[in-house]
Amino acid sequence: ENIFDRSRMAPKTPIKNEPIDLSKQKGCTPERNPITPVKVIDRPQPDPWTPTANLKILVSAASPDMRDREKKKELFRPIENSEQSDTPDSLQYDIVDDSTVDEFEKQRPSRKQKSLGLLCQKFLARYPNYPLSTEKTTISLDEVASILGVERRRIYDIVNVLESLHLVSRVAKNQYCWHGRHNLSQTLKMLQEAGELQYGELMTSQHKEQDLEYKFGERKKETIPDSQGRPLPDFSEPDCSSASANSRKDKSLRIMSQKFVMLFLVSKTKIVTLDIAAKILIEETQDTVDHSKFKTKVRRLYDIANVLTSLGLIKKVHVTEERGRKPAFKWIGPVEFPEKTDELRRHSPTSDPLPGTQRGACVQYQSSAPGKQRFTHHTSFNSAQPCEATRRKVSSEPNSPHQEKQASIVNSDENSSKMINLAAVCRQKIEEDTGKKTCDTETILNSAKNSNTTFPLSLLPVPGDSDFCVNPLPQAVFPVVQADVPSFSLPVGISSQASQPSMSAASKTENGKPTLVPSQPFLCFPPSSLFMLCGGLQENNLSEPLPTAGELGNRNVEAQAAVPPPVCPKRSSHKCSSPSAPADDEEPAAKKQTLEHSFVPLSLVVPKKPSESPKAESSPGNGCSAAVHLETDHLDLASPAAPEVANKESTKPLYFEEQEKQSQNKHPDEPLPGNEPISKENANQPSQPQYLYVQPTAGLSSFNFLFSANQAPGAISLAANQLPSLSVPCVMVPSAALASFPLVCSPSFSSPLPPVPDGSFSAAASPSFSVSSLASSTPLFISTTAVVTPKVSPAPSVDPQQPAHPALHLSPVLTRSCSAVKLDSPMCMGHPVTLLKLQQPSSAPLTPKSIRPAHHEAFFKTPGSLGDPVAWKKNEGNQTRSASSVQRRLEISSTSPD
């Protein structure tokens, strides 16, 4: 038989077989046996003890690994690719028979499946975005490579980029330490600073907010950088000491990655084309543009871009220029970082001892630097940061209050995790539905379009909740919005969390509960609790009432009473936090609002300020969208501040509309101008309508909204009335305050901690709430900024992010699980972010209010929500606190438009 087979097979098999073997075995094994008589003989022998037996054993031992890998690969496949492959193969198989089978199988894994981006996602999915300070996870390259089923070489590509952003650090040979995104904002900040030095004129010149001519066309800015091509040494500057560092290879991936990021951070438009980047990065070589070199550089940039994309920091777009469209990438990560993070950290109670391992790691990281070239470089950058982050956490722990918070958090964890999962699921679905396209390139020119599309990445199938959270995908949010209300709510919240780019982790740690949310947008309210949002908190408001701490405390208590400890469980918090994108947060908030709208029976929308804009007028009747417009309008109007803004503002409505039309597809980023203005407005505008959100006592999913436009007493009174009826504690949040919202949510925890210890948030927030409390007609202002920042001073106009509200939308359950607050700040400095969000949120809330059951459709569509998200995103960048934040925003906006 064998002989026959051979004769038959032989011709075919030899070639085929080999390949087959590699790939898989079905037919192969049988064939082979026949093929080599010798082998056959051998095989039998092994069984009896022979030398070969040992080999055999070894082989078998080894083989399992191989098998495992393949299995794992396959496992992944289904998730990612799934479908098609199987059937076709099988068919082919049958038909083709032995001859070609192997090829088919091999072919299956499409190139995409093997992409570095996907691989990176898998990689990131394995680690929490915001790992607890205590847990230090070490990464074994070999292990990961085998698990992911790729060669180690690929892992290096990923790790090198991650290392450049300090998401990981090399501890030892084959060992990396996972830091997560806690320090990401700092790292980005550093890079930005470094980038400004190097590439810098762009940024510096810009400051004006409005200046933007964000016409898409001009990218001069980029060109400018090109000219510069200066030598990198500067950037390396951070490393300073490590002399050796520069020398060898350090150049490449790591450095390249940092430079690449710098370009984004420095760029107004936040868009960098590959060729420009390549030219800039070639640096020294500038003169000789060596085509081949250029080509190689571009290849590397793709590698880096894939990883950054997986991190949710950039997305692919297309820039159309004179000649045509060029591939480019747009920065979608946090634009501004919290400047003062350090200060905040310092504030945090203690520094403390690090857990050995972690500390050790940190230490090594730093200390090692000198010795190791690489490290030195990196360390120089942010050397201390990681450690600091850990400290915070640690420090926080010691504090009794914190501990309490944590405990509460823990409880909530389950819920949060569930929510997260749900969100993840939703996202996935959405993504699937809407588009796998997500990653696809978008043309920048089509500003609107650009905004939403994006990442599927964040969605990672799932695995760990935390993972999801981790992935910040602002974009994801939009899709969510599209989704039906109910489903949305969860997803939204989740998305929001995920989205937030900035890491609030530190803040989280500081404030026990708040920490939960910090990064996240979510707020969890007790079902019964009422929420009052004051739409435009303006400086006026701030000036008026900053609530005293005591007041706040009172309020907080109430709020707390109403809400069970919303705090997210640690993990949840992490998760939430992990998705740091601020913009995202905003979006979610918007979504939430939309959801709320649908629910809200009670919601009253009172646009007190008659916005001049016709839309506002018309809107009342209309669904959410209308409401949104109104808000926006109001904002615009309100914002006294900038005439300039006014122009932009005018644009805003447009954005919203567009967004609505496009339905969430667009990314917030594009619309920056609009967003910015809004944010500005919010900040500036004192007048903005205040909103009240009232959850029905039953409160499950539904939230009720009450708006009082601005501070209108009437509105307030209403809220008060409702509250009593509800018997639920109310929270008033200035629109601006919204940003702080998350904090607001915290009220629940606040009760325990009226005085905010660490987190500026908690303190600020609590007060704000208290003030807002129904009792006084006066709305509270908690300046979001104030909230965020440790600084008590009320942030004047900071727009609160309403994202928190969105969280609220989540439904009581969710709310419980997490009181998410958006704190964008914590990590980033947090405060600033809130502002932008606030506006949007305000708008969002409005819509809901306006909306009535009938209007649900509007809700769904409500572009407002969409718009909001977008705006948020735009705003996101500006997380800075009030005034300064505003300015920043403006700046940012200007940049973004570009």
Added chain:
DNA sequence: CACTCCCGCCAATTA
């Protein structure tokens, strides 16, 4: 054909 970027050779570094 252009864009992406996977793959893996092989040199530089490290242990």
Added chain:
DNA sequence: TAATTGGCGGGAGTG
């Protein structure tokens, strides 16, 4: 010297 890292560019996959 062996192993680990990682630069680099050919060339394949995709649209």
